[in-house]
Amino acid sequence: MTPPDHERGERLGMVLGTEDVTPVSFWFAVTPGASVGLDDLVTVQTRKPDGSPVHFYGIVDHVRTRHEGVTFDSDVADVVAGLLPAAVSYAARVQVTRVSPENFIPPQPGDEVRRARGEDLRLALSADKMKRSFPGGLLADGQVLPLNYQFVNGEQGGHINISGISGVATKTSYALFLLHAIFRSGVLDARSEGHRTRALIFNVKGEDLLFLDQPNREVAQREADTQAAKGLPAGRYELLGLPMTPFRDVQFLAPPKAGAGDVIVPDVEQRPSGVTPFVFSLREFCVRRMLPYVFPDGNASLNLGFVIGNIEEKLARLAAGDDAPYLTVEDWQPDTETLLAEDVRFDDMGQTRLQTFAQLISYLEYKLLEQNDGEGDLKWVLKQHQGTLRAFIRRLRGVQKHLQPLVRGDLPPERAQAYRPDILKAGVQTTVVDIHKLGAHAQSFVVGVLLRDLFEYKERTGRQDTVFVVLDELNKYAPRDGDSPIKDVLLDIAERGRSLGIILIGAQQTASEVERRIVSNAAIRVVGRLDLAEAERPEYRFLPQSFRSRAGILQPGTMLVSQPDVPNPVLVSYPFPAWATRRDEVAEEVGKTAEDTAKDWLGL
Amino acid sequence: MRIRLDPWPVDMEGGQLGLQRFDGELIDIETPRWAAVPPRPIPARLQTVYVVDGKRRMESRVFIEDEGGAAGLGGFGAYVVGAVELCPHGSRPATLRDVRAGRVLAHAPGLRVDPCRLSPRDPHTGQLQYEPVVADSAEPLAPLHKLQQLMLHAEQELSHGLASAVPFSEEDEREALTALTLQDGTLRSQNLGGAVVGCVKTMQTQYLPPDRAGLLAELQPGERTPILHLRSEHGRVTRFTWYVRLCEAAFYQHPLSGVMRLEMYAPEDPDFLPPIVRTVANLSGTLLRRLASQAHKDPRAPQNLIPTAALEQAMTRAMGSADLVTRRLRAHIARELGAAS
Numbered sequence: 001m002t003p004p005d006h007e008r009g010e011r012l013g014m015v016l017g018t019e020d021v022t023p024v025s026f027w028f029a030v031t032p033g034a035s036v037g038l039d040d041l042v043t044v045q046t047r048k049p050d051g052s053p054v055h056f057y058g059i060v061d062h063v064r065t066r067h068e069g070v071t072f073d074s075d076v077a078d079v080v081a082g083l084l085p086a087a088v089s090y091a092a093r094v095q096v097t098r099v100s101p102e103n104f105i106p107p108q109p110g111d112e113v114r115r116a117r118g119e120d121l122r123l124a125l126s127a128d129k130m131k132r133s134f135p136g137g138l139l140a141d142g143q144v145l146p147l148n149y150q151f152v153n154g155e156q157g158g159h160i161n162i163s164g165i166s167g168v169a170t171k172t173s174y175a176l177f178l179l180h181a182i183f184r185s186g187v188l189d190a191r192s193e194g195h196r197t198r199a200l201i202f203n204v205k206g207e208d209l210l211f212l213d214q215p216n217r218e219v220a221q222r223e224a225d226t227q228a229a230k231g232l233p234a235g236r237y238e239l240l241g242l243p244m245t246p247f248r249d250v251q252f253l254a255p256p257k258a259g260a261g262d263v264i265v266p267d268v269e270q271r272p273s274g275v276t277p278f279v280f281s282l283r284e285f286c287v288r289r290m291l292p293y294v295f296p297d298g299n300a301s302l303n304l305g306f307v308i309g310n311i312e313e314k315l316a317r318l319a320a321g322d323d324a325p326y327l328t329v330e331d332w333q334p335d336t337e338t339l340l341a342e343d344v345r346f347d348d349m350g351q352t353r354l355q356t357f358a359q360l361i362s363y364l365e366y367k368l369l370e371q372n373d374g375e376g377d378l379k380w381v382l383k384q385h386q387g388t389l390r391a392f393i394r395r396l397r398g399v400q401k402h403l404q405p406l407v408r409g410d411l412p413p414e415r416a417q418a419y420r421p422d423i424l425k426a427g428v429q430t431t432v433v434d435i436h437k438l439g440a441h442a443q444s445f446v447v448g449v450l451l452r453d454l455f456e457y458k459e460r461t462g463r464q465d466t467v468f469v470v471l472d473e474l475n476k477y478a479p480r481d482g483d484s485p486i487k488d489v490l491l492d493i494a495e496r497g498r499s500l501g502i503i504l505i506g507a508q509q510t511a512s513e514v515e516r517r518i519v520s521n522a523a524i525r526v527v528g529r530l531d532l533a534e535a536e537r538p539e540y541r542f543l544p545q546s547f548r549s550r551a552g553i554l555q556p557g558t559m560l561v562s563q564p565d566v567p568n569p570v571l572v573s574y575p576f577p578a579w580a581t582r583r584d585e586v587a588e589e590v591g592k593t594a595e596d597t598a599k600d601w602l603g604l
Numbered sequence: 605m606r607i608r609l610d611p612w613p614v615d616m617e618g619g620q621l622g623l624q625r626f627d628g629e630l631i632d633i634e635t636p637r638w639a640a641v642p643p644r645p646i647p648a649r650l651q652t653v654y655v656v657d658g659k660r661r662m663e664s665r666v667f668i669e670d671e672g673g674a675a676g677l678g679g680f681g682a683y684v685v686g687a688v689e690l691c692p693h694g695s696r697p698a699t700l701r702d703v704r705a706g707r708v709l710a711h712a713p714g715l716r717v718d719p720c721r722l723s724p725r726d727p728h729t730g731q732l733q734y735e736p737v738v739a740d741s742a743e744p745l746a747p748l749h750k751l752q753q754l755m756l757h758a759e760q761e762l763s764h765g766l767a768s769a770v771p772f773s774e775e776d777e778r779e780a781l782t783a784l785t786l787q788d789g790t791l792r793s794q795n796l797g798g799a800v801v802g803c804v805k806t807m808q809t810q811y812l813p814p815d816r817a818g819l820l821a822e823l824q825p826g827e828r829t830p831i832l833h834l835r836s837e838h839g840r841v842t843r844f845t846w847y848v849r850l851c852e853a854a855f856y857q858h859p860l861s862g863v864m865r866l867e868m869y870a871p872e873d874p875d876f877l878p879p880i881v882r883t884v885a886n887l888s889g890t891l892l893r894r895l896a897s898q899a900h901k902d903p904r905a906p907q908n909l910i911p912t913a914a915l916e917q918a919m920t921r922a923m924g925s926a927d928l929v930t931r932r933l934r935a936h937i938a939r940e941l942g943a944a945s
Contacts, residue, residue, distance in 0.1 A: 069914060072901055083895060083910045085688050085698040085918070
């Protein structure tokens with residue numbers, strides 16, 4: 001069973017006898033001349049009294065040197081002065097990740113420790129148990145960390161959660177790298193899921209993700225430099241078995257610019273073309289019950305929640321039975337001032353047409369606070385207190401500015417249809433929804449509505465065709481305290497999405513501020529650079545102590561990855577993105593003239 | 605009345621100061637002028653200093669009956685000698701040399717004893733082998749004395765093997781002093797001809813007459829007394845000896861604390877001081893001040909030298925844990941008796 005000596009990794013040392021040796025953790029003395037660092041994967045073979053071997057695979061989580069044979073700290077001066085004989089003791093601690101066969105006897109002091117390579121490495125990382133895996137990054141020595149796809153796509157587990165400080169932790173980059181690996185490593189081809197697996201990415205900061213489909217002109221140089229600096233035998237993309245290419249079949253959705261009249265242009269700055277604006281029609285807003293998503297804190301007060309639920313119901317009924325983008329109401333004759341201010345149009349037969357979000361609010365205000373000499377329509381008010389009703393209207397007015405360009409009744413039906421966000425559009429694998437320019441309320445609204453739609457769609461169609469949802473700043477959408485409609489959707493996804501084929505790749509600065517059930521449902525947990533105080537919180541107890549203290553010094557481009565198959569987290573690095581993340585990183589396309597480029601710049 | 609402390613811990617037998625009377629003979633071999641001699645720098649060609657020590661331990665006393673029906677006392681014992689090799693100029697790290705334990709079964713004469721091999725209890729712990737040696741008599745303490753003899757012999761071999769030779773004739777006086785051995789304690793009786801210095805930590809005997817003893821209190825750190833030729837009362841032992849101060853005595857300690865006596869082998873005729881002895885004496889202050897230990901690290905400071913303390917530790921370790929060895933002896937005997945019955 002044991003491979004011959006030349007196929008095994010180099011000998012690193014012997015298991016120590018001066019510290020307890022246990023089946024889950026032990027120390028070994030490093031042979032002079034060998035170099036052992038954190039994250040090295042090692043293997044030990046011990047023999048039971050009957051001669052049968054037991055193999056231990058593990059990861060080094062602590063290394064230290066010290067003088068042995070001397071007592072006092074200041075003895076180092078005597079040792080260096082050549083007066084005091086002392087030996088340097090170089091020892092490393094191993095956290096066992098696997099025992100094979102599963103006989104949890106301790107190794108014996110004196111057992112030989114070797115570096116895990118080849119087949120040993122596969123066993124150490126439980127790769128042999130993974131029927132389908134994709135690369136999750138490179139280990140320190142350039143070997144590939146496999147991630148079990150069955151723990152990602154919902155078969156055995158699902159969801160990925162990434163924590164880390166903004167900026168240095170590069171959470172989004174790693175999430176995109178994982179998507180790239182899933183899409184392009186061939187893990188999907190085994191069951192020909194390639195064309196049916198999709199991703200929905202919310203772009204919450206800057207316009208970083210709007211160039212996913214463009215090659216990055218720095219990547220070749222950066223990767224060559226890294227390869228040289230780390231002394232890797234090949235480029236990192238090559239080692240990982242991934243193409244150094246940008247994403248394919250991407251659509252970009254962005255909200256329209258406000259106040260542009262009938263012309264609907266996406267509200268983006270850096271990318272002149274290829275971004276589709278998206279809007280919701282006013283009728284859709286009512287029929288598909290989007291009102292609750294306008295109130296991220298709607299459940300804060302019982303009464304307000306009641307009013308929201310009631311109005312949601314009334315609007316749904318009001319809008320039912322037609323498919324024009326606008327609503328028509330018969331019982332409202334706004335006075336002329338409102339008319340002028342809000343451009344209300346009248347239809348035949350005294351009907352009033354509601355075309356904008358502002359008009360809808362005015363109508364609701366009329367129904368709740370003005371009709372019947374200030375009593376309101378009794379069926380709409382439902383005996384709620386005036387104060388609550390005013391609070392409801394006030395909040396609506398508060399988000400009016402943000403939602404006005406998004407929720408429209410003034411477009412012809414065919415255009416409204418064209419601008420409906422369709423994240424499951426044929427021929428599109430990755431959808432990027434840009435919400436970074438929206439206000440906080442509008443962001444929640446868009447995320448909530450899109451995820452709810454997706455969830456309901458998947459409830460109907462089942463778990464075929466996995467959809468990955470990438471969402472940063474989970475602490476905003478699913479905070480630990482409080483309730484909100486969008487948190488409910490995220491919780492649904494976290495708890496049931498696995499069986500519906502919706503996989504959340506969520507990220508946040510601080511997992512301690514995110515709803516516990518969302519974090520704990522993630523099968524794969526990733527940690528980038530963490531604030532050290534944050535790293536000590538219970539959410540990170542899955543990291544052994546040495547990893548937690550190291551989380552404070554992780555460099556951009558390195559992550560600690562924990563997956564169910566491997567009991568200990570593993571430090572990986574992942575390559576520089578092959579797609580552009582800024583306008584000036586976009587590689588010049590072959591054959592493109594300077595004139596075209598200039599036109600692109602000018603948006604012509 | 606003035607009371608001052610002996611610096612050594614009270615559980616050390618005798619303390620640093622004993623001050624028994626000396627009835628032998630002292631001759632001024634270096635100079636008749638009784639005054640402090642300042643230290644000299646260590647000559648560059650002295651490249652290696654060895655600090656040698658030995659240790660022994662009786663692990664079990666036994667009663668032996670052999671096949672022929674004879675019976676007698678014996679003992680399982682271990683001894684170890686070793687050296688620390690260091691460069692007096694500090695140009696390389698100090699290393700332990702030849703720290704190896706020997707194990708013997710010392711027994712009364714007239715018995716037929718086989719070697720005892722204690723097999724390991726675990727694949728990774730070594731086996732212990734006790735070679736039989738015959739003690740000088742059937743006395744109960746004879747096995748212990750035999751063990752001590754073996755240790756001293758091994759120590760002597762090691763000391764002299766490592767050091768440069770000391771010529772006792774005037775012809776080859778320029779014999780280079782390249783390697784010097786510091787031996788812990790007084791020199792053993794047999795001289796094997798090496799440049800070996802005995803470092804006597806305690807002053808059990810006051811060799812100096814009262815009119816000369818005052819100089820010891822006045823020595824400054826590194827300074828030494830002139831070299832004397834010493835002959836014991838019965839004339840059996842002849843040595844060159846001198847005193848050197850390693851450090852200042854604290855005000856609460858007796859004035860001789862911090863002083864150490866050194867000795868080298870001397871011919872019986874007190875007419876010639878080998879130059880190498882003078883060289884050693886001259887450098888001894890400089891060398892020993894570097895090697896001297898400090899009170900907070902070693903209770904027998906400064907006389908118990910830094911390398912000596914490390915060597916003692918290494919030697920104790922080389923002999924192994926006494927408890928475990930005793931247990932393995934017991935297990936071995938149990939197995940032997942079990943097999944016999």
